[in-house]
Amino acid sequence: MHEMGIVLHLAKTLDETAAEHQLTAIGKVVLQVGEVSGIMTDLFTDCWEYFKGRHPVLKDSTLVIEPIPAVTWCDSCKRTYETVRYGKECPYCHSGETWLLRGNECVIKEIEAE
Numbered sequence: 001m002h003e004m005g006i007v008l009h010l011a012k013t014l015d016e017t018a019a020e021h022q023l024t025a026i027g028k029v030v031l032q033v034g035e036v037s038g039i040m041t042d043l044f045t046d047c048w049e050y051f052k053g054r055h056p057v058l059k060d061s062t063l064v065i066e067p068i069p070a071v072t073w074c075d076s077c078k079r080t081y082e083t084v085r086y087g088k089e090c091p092y093c094h095s096g097e098t099w100l101l102r103g104n105e106c107v108i109k110e111i112e113a114e
């Protein structure tokens with residue numbers, strides 16, 4: 001379960017951010033998670049609930065997860081398409097010369113704090 005490791009890294013980053021900006025509490029964290037990142041958001045949320053109790057600055061915080069749709073680029077026809085729906089093969093020209101444009105990332109979008 002790599003969700004636990006990601007939550008630990010996120011909590012450490014938030015602790016450092018709070019210390020750097022003299023924050024006493026973080027109220028909300030908005031995290032953008034790519035559709036094909038491999039992160040299981042329900043497990044991630046469970047890990048967040050467990051670990052926030054071990055980080056005083058996060059104790060009363062809420063986590064909001066926003067999905068990032070996966071989009072693939074085709075080098076052959078120069079078009080984009082929905083990755084999850086069509087996979088690696090371009091639905092327009094059927095080329096396999098494609099690469100993931102977005103949808104694999106995990107990004108802190110917003111932090112609300114005191």
